[in-house]
Amino acid sequence: MFVQGGVAEPKPIRLIAAACKNRGIGREGELPWNLPKEFRFFLDTITMVSNPDKKNLLVWGKHCWFSTPESLHPFANSLHVVLSRTLRAVPQHAHYICSDFDSVIRLACTPPLDDLVETIWITGGVGLYREALEHPWCDLIFLTDIMADFDCDTFFPEFDQSLYRLQDRFPGVPDEIQEECGIRYKFQVFKKDA
Template identity: 35%
Template sequence: MSLRLNIIVAACENQGIGINGELPWRLREEMKYFSRMTKATKSSEKQNAVVMGRKTWESIPDKFRPLPGRLNLVISSRAKLPWRHIRRDPGPEFSGSTVCSSFKEAIDKVHSRTDEVESVWAIGGSSIYEMALESEHLHRIYLTRILKDFECDTFLPSFDPKKFQIVTDPVVPNEVQQEGDITYKYEIYEKLK
């Protein structure tokens, strides 16, 4: 099976994706979209994997960690520490997840479980997105474009739109969405072969 890696991210007009380890906006419907997209599989026998950095893991409220219904892979330099060489016990701070020392290790772990995992979603932060953008396995970028500026300290790495085509998906709304005073739209970029 060819591994399909997707990026899912929400970015505002200045390409900002976060501030102080949190999202700069609260969009309930957009969060439901994130959950729906990263959980959905064609096969009821499989689940998806989500790959994230340590700071993204820590930004998820405790009651939602690990993200349910998905294989959670956390990339952390702490995984390189000698006392972590037996990774069956990632430690209480990563309970319920698989800790990896690199993006490559996370992808390799998913490759070894293709009978259980349908697709992989890179969910943040910035350095994880950067590695996913460079990955030979990258299939699509699911970008929620927040049509407003927010103060941010973390940004989506730039990508060359000429290497992608914009596609539609019947499960992704085409029209502009509105929550409170924030409008946003969903875009899907599929990597050209």
């Protein structure tokens, strides 16, 4: 990709989601489950920066953005970009709108954000996950395995598990099975080797 006459400095693109047994992630615009500690892990992961002068760029599909509770704002260390072809104004609490995924990459890699953005986090939904999985800078998928059946209408896309390999352990990610509200789940990280 070329940005302002030069080649863009790659930034890590990472996906994060939780999926149940049939890869389901959502129902009627909401999460099918209520797992506060799993949600806390999601928030902690996407807002963590290794350099305190940097921020993460959180990329939201329009439905995901509007289903996020107002009470969560402001997110630490974060800039929010909402993807939409129809929105005409930046939604409250967000910082940017983009009408396609390439524009998100361009936004992150040109001034003033090029020096500020550490990681590009893809928070869903499905179309965005699909596009990000194909991007050469995408290196990690954080995908919590919710070990239960839920009725879902939205599903995490299939991906090549010989390309993105499940890690036995990953720094900072608990590797034991969790249990909350009677539901067992496991944090998982899939890594694409450079």
